[in-house]
Each structure stands twice: as structure tokens, then as C-alpha cells.
Amino acid sequence: xxxxxxxxxxxxxxxxxxxxxxxxxxxxxxxxxxxxxxxxxxxxxxxxxxxxxxxxxxxxxxxxxxxxxxxxxxxxxxxxxxxxxxxxxxxxxxxxxxxxxxxxxxxxxxxxxxxxxxxxxxxxxxxxxxxxxxxxxxxxxxxxxxxxxxxxxxxxxxxxxxxxx
Amino acid sequence: xxxxxxxxxxxxxxxxxxxxxxxxxxxxxxxxxxxxxxxxxxxxxxxxxxxxxxxxxxxxxxxxxxxxxxxxxxxxxxxxxxxxxxxxxxxxxxxxxxxxxxxxxxxxxxxxxxxxxxxxxxxxxxxxxxxxxxxxxxxxxxxxxxxxxxxxxxxxxxxxxxxxxxxxxxxxxxxxxxxxxxxxxxxxxxxxxxxxxxxxxxxxxxxxxxxxxxxxxxxxxxxxxxxxxxxxxxxxxxxxxxxxxxxxxxxxxxxxxxxxxxxxxxxxxxxxxxxxxxxxxxxxxxxxxxxxxxxxxxxxxxxxxxxxxxxxxxxxxxxxxxxxxxxxxxxxxxxxxxxxxxxxxxxxxxxxxxxxxxxxxxxxxxxxxxxxxxxxxxxxxxxxxxxxxxxxxxxxxxxxxxxxxxxxx
Ligand SMILES: Cc1ncc(COP(=O)(O)O)c(C=O)c1O
Numbered sequence: 120x121x122x123x124x125x126x127x128x129x130x131x132x133x134x135x136x137x138x139x140x141x142x143x144x145x146x147x148x149x150x151x152x153x154x155x156x157x158x159x160x161x162x163x164x165x166x167x168x169x170x171x172x173x174x175x176x177x178x179x180x181x182x183x184x185x186x187x188x189x190x191x192x193x194x195x196x197x198x199x200x201x202x203x204x205x206x207x208x209x210x211x212x213x214x215x216x217x218x219x220x221x222x223x224x225x226x227x228x229x230x231x232x233x234x235x236x237x238x239x240x241x242x243x244x245x246x247x248x249x250x251x252x253x254x255x256x257x258x259x260x261x262x263x264x265x266x267x268x269x270x271x272x273x274x275x276x277x278x279x280x281x282x283x284x
Numbered sequence: 285x286x287x288x289x290x291x292x293x294x295x296x297x298x299x300x301x302x303x304x305x306x307x308x309x310x311x312x313x314x315x316x317x318x319x320x321x322x323x324x325x326x327x328x329x330x331x332x333x334x335x336x337x338x339x340x341x342x343x344x345x346x347x348x349x350x351x352x353x354x355x356x357x358x359x360x361x362x363x364x365x366x367x368x369x370x371x372x373x374x375x376x377x378x379x380x381x382x383x384x385x386x387x388x389x390x391x392x393x394x395x396x397x398x399x400x401x402x403x404x405x406x407x408x409x410x411x412x413x414x415x416x417x418x419x420x421x422x423x424x425x426x427x428x429x430x431x432x433x434x435x436x437x438x439x440x441x442x443x444x445x446x447x448x449x450x451x452x453x454x455x456x457x458x459x460x461x462x463x464x465x466x467x468x469x470x471x472x473x474x475x476x477x478x479x480x481x482x483x484x485x486x487x488x489x490x491x492x493x494x495x496x497x498x499x500x501x502x503x504x505x506x507x508x509x510x511x512x513x514x515x516x517x518x519x520x521x522x523x524x525x526x527x528x529x530x531x532x533x534x535x536x537x538x539x540x541x542x543x544x545x546x547x548x549x550x551x552x553x554x555x556x557x558x559x560x561x562x563x564x565x566x567x568x569x570x571x572x573x574x575x576x577x578x579x580x581x582x583x584x585x586x587x588x589x590x591x592x593x594x595x596x597x598x599x600x601x602x603x604x605x606x607x608x609x610x611x612x613x614x615x616x617x618x619x620x621x622x623x624x625x626x627x628x629x630x631x632x633x634x635x636x637x638x639x640x641x642x643x644x645x646x647x648x649x650x651x652x653x654x655x656x657x658x659x660x661x662x663x664x665x666x667x668x669x670x671x672x673x674x675x676x677x678x679x680x681x682x683x684x685x686x687x688x689x690x691x692x693x
Pocket of ligand 1: 317318381383410412461487490510651
């Protein structure tokens with residue numbers, strides 16, 4: 120069987136490594152919000168038809184202007200888990216404005232062919248191969264959708280990306 | 285049992301869609317449990333109907349309308365014979381299994397199931413044989429009970445006496461599980477239902493096109509099937525209802541075709557099956573289903589079952605012997621499908637991988653979410669076979685699975 124370049128681009132070793140050994144795996148609790156102006160928000164992302172599940176918990180500081188900490192737990196396909204793992208690394212410690220910029224840039228990266236991805240994406244470019252697999256976009260965006268919801272605070276709950284995919 | 289009398293290569297040649305490449309590889313279609321492919325004979329029957337006979341049924345006095353009506357009713361006769369129904373009046377055309385089960389739940393269930401009554405199901409039901417009963421339970425205050433599934437993927441029949449009590453009004457179960465491949469002992473279950481005065485409803489979505497199904501021998505009251513899983517077009521199916529039960533079942537949908545006379549306040553309804561077929565039916569679909577029935581009868585469902593069986597045994601044996609880290613889910617004695625998980629790859633990643641090599645598998649929960657939960661699986665991959673598949677295709681699948689095991693580990 121000949122190697123398939125689309126598959127090799129999609130499932131790079133680093134990505135498979137993130138899915139097997141996810142970084143920042145775990146949950147934050149109320150007790151992690153120790154300073155004034157800090158708040159922990161938890162959002163569940165659920166794609167029932169795929170079986171992908173992710174819980175993203177974030178600690179917002181400076182009354183919501185900064186993403187001080189982020190962790191996730193979950194189970195599912197390699198794309199959903201690696202995307203969540205990479206997302207936590209890239210967003211931790213950033214300002215809300217930067218995180219929002221990342222969310223938008225990441226969405227573009229995996230839904231259309233991008234010649235020169237913005238530098239801010241860094242390692243997230245590992246997921247660029249997803250754009251050739253439209254059915255898998257929902258896997259890559261599940262954690263991000265949960266993060267987006269978490270940034271809206273208060274209105275936490277369960278989110279899904281299945282209608283998109 | 286062997287199926288040597290059939291020229292399987294010639295049969296395969298009847299399916300135009302199978303002879304194509306997908307992403308540079310020959311298509312291997314192992315997703316017939318989701319929807320089967322269609323032979324030239326069925327496709328031609330549809331074109332012929334639209335090119336020569338198309339009109340509405342039962343309502344025109346002109347030539348085309350009578351031809352369309354004849355073709356439609358001839359298809360009903362074919363389905364009746366296919367299922368060995370006592371009469372063609374016991375065959376209702378539907379959109380598929382899902383609509384057939386909803387018809388029973390809504391028309392029969394709403395009239396005869398009361399608060400405190402029980403609908404008995406099993407833990408291996410497709411969502412289409414679960415959700416309609418949940419809706420009925422909500423409407424009527426009835427409760428649902430479930431025959432458990434054992435570790436090996438078969439029903440725990442030892443629990444039947446305590447579950448199948450006189451409060452049970454309906455016992456609805458699948459003939460063949462679409463994710464486990466389990467073949468249930470339908471005749472025994474129908475007999476047990478009758479013994480407590482319950483009616484039996486059989487989901488034959490996975491069986492009707494794969495093995496001989498004789499409603500009188502099975503002793504069921506209702507049996508639902510989908511045309512698209514047995515070589516017919518999508519959007520057509522049939523519901524068998526035993527005459528005695530259909531007679532006392534009120535209408536399902538209201539509209540044209542199902543009435544005898546209508547005044548502004550009231551209507552009187554036709555006898556079965558027309559009472560259950562409101563509106564212009566899927567005439568072409570029924571014609572296609574009739575052609576599919578002819579096609580399958582010509583090969584013989586004994587032969588089809590034997591061929592499916594050979595393929596699935598071969599697949600199972602090769603998967604276990606030659607693919608590292610694979611686990612097959614479900615009983616050893618199975619219908620023509622195997623559900624499995626691979627240690628190194630999630631079902632969705634494996635399906636994506638296989639697709640790039642032209643292999644169509646299904647990955648996911650297969651509309652069996654409660655069952656997957658019970659087995660603590662995120663889903664499975666499924667290879668499902670039909671009589672147009674070959675051992676060579678299985679060999680290619682094994683190579684792809686072996687490569688995938690390497691790729692993902
Ligand atoms: C066991 C079983 N029951 C019911 C159905 C529903 O059939 P349809 O979607 O054709 O109504 C299916 C098909 O997926 C099935 O496998």
C-alpha cells in the first residue's frame with residue numbers, strides 16, 4: 120500500500136503524541152480561583168454522534184480579561200484530543216483578545232487552504248491537514264467551541280459542533 | 285449449506301456502482317448494513333416506470349393511472365409473497381423501518397396501551413425501535429422495560445419470565461442487531477409474547493434482505509423493513525401487520541387515499557392496508573421494491589445467507605489471526621457484519637484512514653448509544669457485507685487494517 124500524503128499530513132507523529140499523552144489534562148475547580156477578580160468556568164463539549172467528549176475548564180483573571188489557566192479532560196478521536204491538548208498550550212496565560220484572535224485564526228486554518236498561516240498559530244499549524252477532511256472539522260473544533268463558551272462566562276453548559284460537520 | 289449454485293461474479297456485475305475507484309483505489313463497499321447498493325435491474329425498473337407508466341394511483345380512470353395502480357399493487361403482492369404473508373392486504377407501504385415502527389406505536393399503541401401498561405424492548409435496539417416507544421410512554425403513562433444484553437452480545441433470555449408479564453402489551457425487538465450482528469430467536473420471542481397476550485413487533489431492517497423471513501412461521505403481529513437495505517431505493521419500506529391486528533388498528537395519518545367518504549365533520553376509513561396509506565404514496569419506490577424482491581428471490585435468500593455467512597466467518601478469522609490489537613464485539617454466530625475496535629485507533633480515525641484507501645466502513649455508535657454505553661465503548665468500526673462482496677475485498681481490508689495498526693501506533 121502506498122503512503123497517503125493527506126493522511127500523513129493529518130496524523131503527524133506530534134499530533135498522535137498529543138492525543139496519546141494530552142498536555143494540561145485535568146480539571147480546575149472553584150478552589151483554584153484564589154485571587155480577587157478570578158473565576159473558574161467549566162464547559163462540556165459533546166459530539167454525541169461521534170462520541171467525542173471534552174470538558175474545558177478555564178481560570179479567568181483580571182475580571183475576565185486574561186486566561187490565567189486552562190485544563191481539559193475528555194475522550195474521543197485523535198483529532199479532538201490533540202486539538203484540545205494543543206489549544207491549552209497555546210492559550211494558557213494569554214489575554215482575552217489574543218485568545219479570541221487565536222480562535223478565529225484556528226478556525227480559518229482548518230476550514231480553508233491557508234498559504235501563509237499567521238505566526239500566532241505556532242504549533243497549531245499541526246492541525247492544518249484537517250481542511251482536506253471536512254467531516255473531521257467538527258472534531259478539531261469541539262474543544263475550541265467549549266473554550267469560546269467559557270469566555271462568555273455565566274452562560275456555561277454543554278456545547279456541540281455536530282451541526283457544523 | 286453452500287451457495288455454489290450461484291454465479292456470484294455475474295451477480296456482482298449487476299451493480300454498476302461497485303465498479304469504480306475512490307481516491308485512486310478500487311471501491312470496497314462494506315457499509316451495506318447502513319444502505320445496500322442497487323442492481324441494474326432495480327435501476328431499470330425505476331426508469332421504465334417513469335418513462336412509460338407514471339401517474340397517480342387509485343384515482344384516475346385513464347390508462348396510465350391504471351398501469352401505475354397495477355404496478356403498485358403488483359409490488360404489494362411481491363412483498364407479501366416475499367414475507368409469506370397470508371394476504372397482500374397485510375402489507376402497508378411505508379418510508380422504511382422507522383416509519384413502520386412509528387405507525388405501530390402511534391396508531392396501535394395510542395389506542396391500546398394505557399397508563400401502567402408496559403412496552404418491552406431489548407437493550408440492543410436501534411434508536412428507531414426505542415424513541416417511538418419513549419414517545420408513546422410519554423403520551424400514555426406506560427413504562428418501558430428492556431431485555432438485557434449479555435457480555436457475548438446475545439439477549440439474556442433467562443430474564444424473560446420476570447420481564448414479560450401480563451402488563452406487557454407490546455414486545456418489540458430486532459431480528460438482527462445492526463452493531464453486534466446478533467440474530468435473535470424471533471419465533472420463540474413472538475410465542476412468549478403471545479402467551480401473555482402481548483403483540484409482537486419485529487424490526488427486520490437488517491434481516492429482510494439477508495435471510496428467509498416468513499412472518500407466519502415467525503408468528504409475529506407486525507414486522508417492519510426498509511427497502512434501501514435490500515437493494516431497493518431509499519424512501520420505501522413495508523410494514524407487515526397480521527390481518528386480525530390490523531383490523532382493529534385505527535388510522536395513522538389522515539388524508540386522501542385512506543377514506544371511503546368524507547363530510548365536513550367526519551370521515552369513514554378504508555380497510556387495511558389503504559387505511560394506513562394516506563396521500564399519494566411512493567409509487568416508483570414501491571415498483572423498485574418489487575423489482576428488488578424479484579432480484580433477491582432469483583438469487584435465493586438461502587444462498588444469500590450462506591454467502592454472507594462465508595464472508596463474515598472468513599473476515600472474523602482473518603481479523604483475529606492477522607490484525608494486531610483488534611477486538612471483535614458481539615457473538616461468534618453472527619449475521620453478515622462485524623463490529624470491532626482497534627487498540628491503537630479510535631473508530632473515527634480508522635474510518636477516515638480506510639476511506640483514503642477506498643474502503644467504506646462505518647464508525648460510530650450505529651444508532652445504538654445505550655448499547656455502546658453498556659459495553660463502555662466510544663463506538664465501534666463496522667464492516668458489513670452483502671452478497672456482492674468478495675473474499676478478495678476482505679483480504680484488501682485486512683491489509684488496510686494492518687497498515688492502520690502500524691500507522692496509528
Ligand atoms: C436494526 C435497524 N433498525 C432500524 C433501522 C432504521 O431503518 P431506516 O432508517 O431505514 O428507517 C436500521 C437502519 O439503520 C437498523 O439497522
